[in-house]
Amino acid sequence: MKPLFPYSCRAGAAACALGAALCGCADVSMAPYQRPDAPAKAAFSAKEAAPVSASDTIRPDWWKEFLDPYLDRLVAQAIEGNIDLRILAARSRVAQAQIGEARAGALPTLDAGAGASFEKVTGQKFSQTFNLGTQVNWDIDIWGKFEKGVQAQQAGFQASEADWRAGYLSMVADVSSAYFQILQLDEQSARQQQALERGRQILATYEAMHAAGLLPNTRVLQQRAEINRLTSDLLELRRARDLAANALATLLGRPAGELTVPPGRLQQTVQLPPVPAGLPSQLLERRPDIVAAEYRVLEAYNLVGQAKLAQLPSISLTGRGGSASFALTDLLKTFTVGLMPSINLPMFDPGVKARIKTSEAQTKVAEEQYRRTVIGAFEEVENALVNLDAHRKQRAELEQQVAQLEVVARQFAGQLREGVVSQLDVFESERSLLAAQLALLANHQQLLSDTVTLYKALGGGWPAVQVGAAQR
Structure with missing residues (x-):
């Protein structure tokens, strides 16, 4: 009989030759990573000013542009306590x-164990056996399959960090908007209270005129109904203010109802920051949600590479060592060691091909989601610029309207003393002036919200990120 060892060598050589042949048949080629094609713009529509550099456009602490220290404190509290963040x-x-x-998948694993067996058979002596064994397994990462998996996880981690930045940006924007809404409601309530007090004065005048037979009862009833409306509107403003404060408390990570925002006046407290026009579209590279979407494309790309490398033969080494003895004191006197290399040929596994197709399909999904994020970002920026432009023009008209109605109200008040106009004319002029002032207040809040939306849409001052640069 021929020795067994040479036969084993010939079988191992044949297996290696077969593995090499299969390597040549497997398609494991991967093109270098490239950012997916997506719609692009050279610049945004607003062209009133020259383009500016990214660093000069938005500061990382952009909310400080509103020059409100209380808002700064709210944002700091939200950064510390926001649950979503x-x-x-x-x-x-x-x-x-x-x-x-x-990474641990590419490292050797070690198992160790010990055992004992005790046996008593009728008519035979009591027997006992002790054993000790260890086993080391190592799947050798010859082709870099595990490394591709590590790269995919690294891209997923970078995407999760970008998600945090996007959440941070949304949180700051929500805190700012909620605070602006509270101040707007405070100022509306103050003006509504003034209108209510003026309405009660009017009612007293009407009741006196009705008692003197100078005014019909229907006019008195109309004024009472007007007071009911003003009171109802004031209650609604206070209700909305409490809800906005509850929402702000939640953003700060505090129980609703425990946050007390001091009353304020929006137009006197919060300044409108200048927002440069002609903003370059390259600022969209700073948006965290776009960065996260591209990192997920890179993650899917690496998973495809890992799936393709899984077609190649894998080599594993298994080392065993152990000892057995009938007496515990003799357990370590003898020790056996063995090494068993093995090769796995996954080319015959249909699941490997299926995994490649699945990974490639998931990459297409990630690419389309990236394109959707980019196209949505363009819409958000354009809408913010359109709103800012329209509301600025409306502000100019509203300021002129308020100024003209203030002149009318002053003139009517003087003419009333001279008996030229009636008290009803004065009341109507005051009501028109109040409506215009409230419209100007609402416009101020809209401009503030538009500015917050624009800062958020342009990435909120986060630095640009080159996705995949380290892996090319």
């Missing part, structure tokens, strides 16, 4: 831990 941070830590999990 904490959830995103926790997800980022999970993604970071998954990188280590992917």
Whole structure:
């Protein structure tokens, strides 16, 4: 009989030759990563001013442009306590831990165990056996399959960090908008209270005129109904203010009802910051949601590469060592060691081909989601610029309207003393002036919200990120 060892060598050589042949048949080629094609713009529609540099356009702490220290404190509290932001941070830590999990797949594993067996058979002596064993398994990452998995997890981690930045930006925008709404409601309530007090004065005048037979009762009833309307509107404003304060408390990570925002006047407290026009579309590269979407494309790209490399033969080494003895004191006197290399040929596994197709299909989904994010970003920026432009023009008209109605109200008040106009004319002029002042207040709040929306749409001052630059 021929020795067994040479036969084993010939079988191993044949297996290696077969593996090499299969490597040549497997398609594992991957084109270098490229950012997916997406709609692009050279500049946005607003062209009133020359383009400016990204660093000069939006500061990272852009909310300080409103020159309101109380808003600055609210944002600082929200950064510390916002629950949604904490959830995103926790997800980022999970993604970071998954990188280590992917790296661990390429490392050897060690198992160790010990045991004992005790047996008593009728008519025979009591027997006992002790054993000790260890086993080391190592799947050798010859082709870089595990490394591709690590790269995919790293891209997923970067996407989760960009998600946190996007959540941070949305949170700051929501805090700012909620605070502006509260101040607007405060100022509306103050003006509504003044109108209510003036309405009660009017009612007293009407009641006196009716008692003197100078005014019909229907006019008195109409004024009472007007007071009912003003009171109802004032209650509604206070209700909306309480709800806005509850929403702001939630954004700060505090129980609703425990936040007390001091009353203020929006137009006197919050300044309108100058927003440069002609903003370059390259600022969209700073948007965290676009960065996150592209990192997910890169993650899918690396998963395709890992799936393709899984077609190649894999080599694993298994080392075993152990000892067995009838006496515990003799357990370590003898020790056996063995090494068993093996090769796995996954080309015959239909699941490998199926995984490649699935990964490629998922890459297409990630690419289309990236394009959707980009096209949505263009819409958000354009809408913010359109709103800002329209509301600025409306503000100029409203300021002229208020100025003209203030002149009319002053003139009517003087003419009333001279008996030229009636009290009803004065009341109507005051009502028109109040409506115009409230419209100007609402316009101020709209301009502030439009500015917040624009800052958010342009990335909120986050630095630009070159996705995949380190992996090319």
